[in-house]
Amino acid sequence: MSDKNQREQDRSQPGAAPRVGVYICHCGGNISDHVDVEKVCSDLAQTPGVEITRHNMFMCSDPGQELIMEDVKSGKVDRVVVASCAPSLHETTFRNALIRAGANPYIYEHANIREQVSWVHHGAAATAKATRLVAAAAAKAARLQPLEPIRVPAEPHAVIIGGGVAGLKAAAELAGRGIAVTLVEKSPFLGGHTAQWDHLAPTGEAAREVVAELAAAALSNPLVSIITSAEVTALEGYVGQFTLTVTRRPPAASDLPEQLPTAAVGAGAPGTFVPGHGILPAPLPEESETRRIKTGVVILATGFRPYTPKRGEYGYGEWEQVVTLPELIRILAEQQQQPPPEPVLTVNGRAVRRIALIHCVGSRQIPGIHEERPDGTLNQYCSRTCCTALLHAANEIRQRFPAVHVIDCYRDIRTYGRGQEELYTQAGRNRVLFLRFEAEDAPVVETAPPGSESPLQVRVKDTLTFGEEVQAPVDLVVLGVGMEPGPIPELIEMMKLPIGEDRFLQEVHPKLRPVELAKAGLLLAGTCQSPMDVGEACSAAASAAVKAAAILGRGLVELDPFVAQVDPNRCRGTGLCLEACLNDGALELVSCERAGEAGRRAQVNPALCLGCGACVAVCPEGAIQVNGWTLDQFEAMVDAIVADQQAA
Amino acid sequence: MATISTQFVEELEHYGVDTTMDCFNCGTCAAICPLIYEHFPRRMIRYAQLGARERILEQANDLWHCLHCGLCTLTCPRQADPGELILGLRRLVVAEWRRADHV
Numbered sequence: 001m002s003d004k005n006q007r008e009q010d011r012s013q014p015g016a017a018p019r020v021g022v023y024i025c026h027c028g029g030n031i032s033d034h035v036d037v038e039k040v041c042s043d044l045a046q047t048p049g050v051e052i053t054r055h056n057m058f059m060c061s062d063p064g065q066e067l068i069m070e071d072v073k074s075g076k077v078d079r080v081v082v083a084s085c086a087p088s089l090h091e092t093t094f095r096n097a098l099i100r101a102g103a104n105p106y107i108y109e110h111a112n113i114r115e116q117v118s119w120v121h122h123g124a125a126a127t128a129k130a131t132r133l134v135a136a137a138a139a140k141a142a143r144l145q146p147l148e149p150i151r152v153p154a155e156p157h158a159v160i161i162g163g164g165v166a167g168l169k170a171a172a173e174l175a176g177r178g179i180a181v182t183l184v185e186k187s188p189f190l191g192g193h194t195a196q197w198d199h200l201a202p203t204g205e206a207a208r209e210v211v212a213e214l215a216a217a218a219l220s221n222p223l224v225s226i227i228t229s230a231e232v233t234a235l236e237g238y239v240g241q242f243t244l245t246v247t248r249r250p251p252a253a254s255d256l257p258e259q260l261p262t263a264a265v266g267a268g269a270p271g272t273f274v275p276g277h278g279i280l281p282a283p284l285p286e287e288s289e290t291r292r293i294k295t296g297v298v299i300l301a302t303g304f305r306p307y308t309p310k311r312g313e314y315g316y317g318e319w320e321q322v323v324t325l326p327e328l329i330r331i332l333a334e335q336q337q338q339p340p341p342e343p344v345l346t347v348n349g350r351a352v353r354r355i356a357l358i359h360c361v362g363s364r365q366i367p368g369i370h371e372e373r374p375d376g377t378l379n380q381y382c383s384r385t386c387c388t389a390l391l392h393a394a395n396e397i398r399q400r401f402p403a404v405h406v407i408d409c410y411r412d413i414r415t416y417g418r419g420q421e422e423l424y425t426q427a428g429r430n431r432v433l434f435l436r437f438e439a440e441d442a443p444v445v446e447t448a449p450p451g452s453e454s455p456l457q458v459r460v461k462d463t464l465t466f467g468e469e470v471q472a473p474v475d476l477v478v479l480g481v482g483m484e485p486g487p488i489p490e491l492i493e494m495m496k497l498p499i500g501e502d503r504f505l506q507e508v509h510p511k512l513r514p515v516e517l518a519k520a521g522l523l524l525a526g527t528c529q530s531p532m533d534v535g536e537a538c539s540a541a542a543s544a545a546v547k548a549a550a551i552l553g554r555g556l557v558e559l560d561p562f563v564a565q566v567d568p569n570r571c572r573g574t575g576l577c578l579e580a581c582l583n584d585g586a587l588e589l590v591s592c593e594r595a596g597e598a599g600r601r602a603q604v605n606p607a608l609c610l611g612c613g614a615c616v617a618v619c620p621e622g623a624i625q626v627n628g629w630t631l632d633q634f635e636a637m638v639d640a641i642v643a644d645q646q647a648a
Numbered sequence: 649m650a651t652i653s654t655q656f657v658e659e660l661e662h663y664g665v666d667t668t669m670d671c672f673n674c675g676t677c678a679a680i681c682p683l684i685y686e687h688f689p690r691r692m693i694r695y696a697q698l699g700a701r702e703r704i705l706e707q708a709n710d711l712w713h714c715l716h717c718g719l720c721t722l723t724c725p726r727q728a729d730p731g732e733l734i735l736g737l738r739r740l741v742v743a744e745w746r747r748a749d750h751v
Contacts, residue, residue: 405655407652428669428672429669429670431657431669432669433654433669433697433698434672434673436673459649464694465650466687466691466694468649468650469650470649470650470651470652471650471651471652472651472652472654473651
């Protein structure tokens with residue numbers, strides 16, 4: 001075995017044989033309580049190619065890293081193996097230590113002897129397994145070559161999909177940093193759902209003014225161009241060099257208000273606010289047109305849609321007195337526009353004296369209790385914003401129409417943000433009556449018995465009254481509908497966007513990389529990611545803008561070099577690799593001259609290659625390898641794992 | 649089944665109680681009450697919130713268990729003054745009895 005190692009080494013390394021340094025971490029006992037670290041060191045010291053073995057209480061500590069850097073700087077070693085925790089924790093730490101020592105970061109191999117050994121095995125078996133894993137890493141390390149990160153120029157431009165508050169905020173922030181932005185909005189209007197609301201909880205500020213301010217910040221910056229009535233219909237390329245196809249179509253008449261300010265359309269007066277719809281920034285397109293946009297990053301701000309209750313859910317669609325919260329907000333806003341002489345709340349021509357609010361409609365659904373959607377999913381998440389919005393509406397009703405009584409039927413009250421719990425306290429002061437129900441005993445909305453002064457009644461098994469059933473005659477029932485992800489199946493399919501169990505778009509990591517998608521250069525802003533209120537959506541949008549600016553700011557993007565590489569001398573141009581390739585465009589066949597004759601050979605586009613190795617497996621010539629994961633490296637690792645001498 | 653009467657709270661104001669709806673049903677009053685009796689006084693306060701007049705009249709005798717020690721009022725986190733509320737309910741019940749020629 002060692003002879004074979006030596007032979008292969010001599011063949012692949014015509015110069016000086018690599019000198020591997022092996023550094024083993026105790027992890028403060030996490031590893032060394034179960035693995036005999038000193039024995040692993042002494043066994044590895046016998047392995048050909050291993051120059052130095054050392055161990056330390058915490059290899060990730062400054063003194064631990066110094067050990068490695070000293071050996072690299074002094075030239076004792078030129079390949080490094082650290083055996084410690086999972087690579088997701090500290091691989092980057094040690095690669096960076098190599099950079100600080102003036103070495104190439106890719107002469108590094110990581111062995112995980114904590115999660116894969118000391119946390120799951122004990123005694124001699126643990127030490128034996130650790131020895132094999134470290135030996136395999138050392139065998140691979142001896143075959144590692146210095147690599148350079150892939151550098152691609154970055155187009156100093158961002159495309160934002162969605163012109164709601166998150167899209168507008170991201171556009172203004174990016175343009176403020178000097179980065180050109182194209183905002184693509186599906187509807188003719190800017191402002192999204194927020195533009196359709198009246199006052200925003202918990203502060204009560206006018207939604208229209210918030211939207212107007214955000215839109216003005218974006219529209220007034222010459223670096224921002226806005227394309228409304230348009231959709232992204234194709235995406236090609238990679239981070240730094242995306243090309244998007246945007247198709248603009250005349251909007252359907254059903255998407256337009258009955259009275260569009262003709263002056264705005266005709267004269268193209270930008271920024272006209274159309275109540276209930278949003279800001280009309282440009283005249284409507286009369287014909288379809290398609291354009292292609294080159295961009296460095298794409299920010300998804302595609303938003304949400306309010307849950308639509310099923311017909312019959314709490315009587316929705318059966319009685320006109322059952323409405324959703326967004327519908328109530330419009331009703332209240334319209335009352336404001338035509339104030340009656342007395343503070344009487346009129347809905348569908350009838351005076352309303354008692355209103356029941358119902359929380360968690362279309363949110364926090366429970367398998368076995370709530371009916372699944374046709375695709376088998378349920379909205380098991382909390383929509384977060386509805387409690388506060390309902391209480392805000394309850395307070396508004398009690399203050400504007402003191403004669404109207406409000407009954408609030410909730411499962412749990414979740415007023416989680418600054419200024420929101422106060423709305424709950426205020427609701428108590430405003431004499432809102434709270435009833436609490438369990439999910440399995442949801443309120444029943446039904447026709448009131450004959451003789452009742454109200455058309456409907458609500459029956460609730462009220463846990464605040466020790467489980468007694470109580471009933472109340474009501475004139476209006478308001479359903480606190482939750483948020484569902486916006487309907488963007490085409491974008492999800494086209495961009496291969498990852499979605500969570502809740503069907504919202506899913507970030508790489510909720511804390512460490514909260515606005516990034518796994519595909520480099522795609523970022524998230526706002527409620528396409530999860531239910532958020534307006535303030536949170538703006539925060540998320542600002543984060544996405546900062547992340548986009550960080551990606552584009554250097555003018556080029558660096559990517560890991562672990563991508564396929566073709567040996568032009570071996571490639572015969574069979575094209576099998578193209579068929580196996582998982583990412584369109586990562587491989588192509590190019591013309592070449594071979595022994596004086598015209599031929600074809602495979603060529604890798606490193607920025608698009610996923611480094612998956614599907615091409616390696618199908619090449620009959622062995623002409624394609626993944627850098628940093630070559631076949632001879634794999635073979636050396638397997639040999640080291642099955643070698644007899646390390647059986648300890 | 650108790651029927652909610654949202655106007656009841658306003659009626660209680662005539663009997664000197666204007667904090668009925670401040671209660672958020674935490675149960676501290678029932679926990680601190682030395683009577684340790686059937687969710688007293690919380691259950692009565694809840695009926696007052698609902699406007700469940702029949703329930704209050706059915707269980708009116710409970711109101712006279714109260715020693716008026718003031719512990720509930722002292723510990724109420726919402727300053728809903730449960731002790732005063734019980735006294736107000738007594739006044740209401742007495743008025744009802746008078747109307748019905750009980751007294």
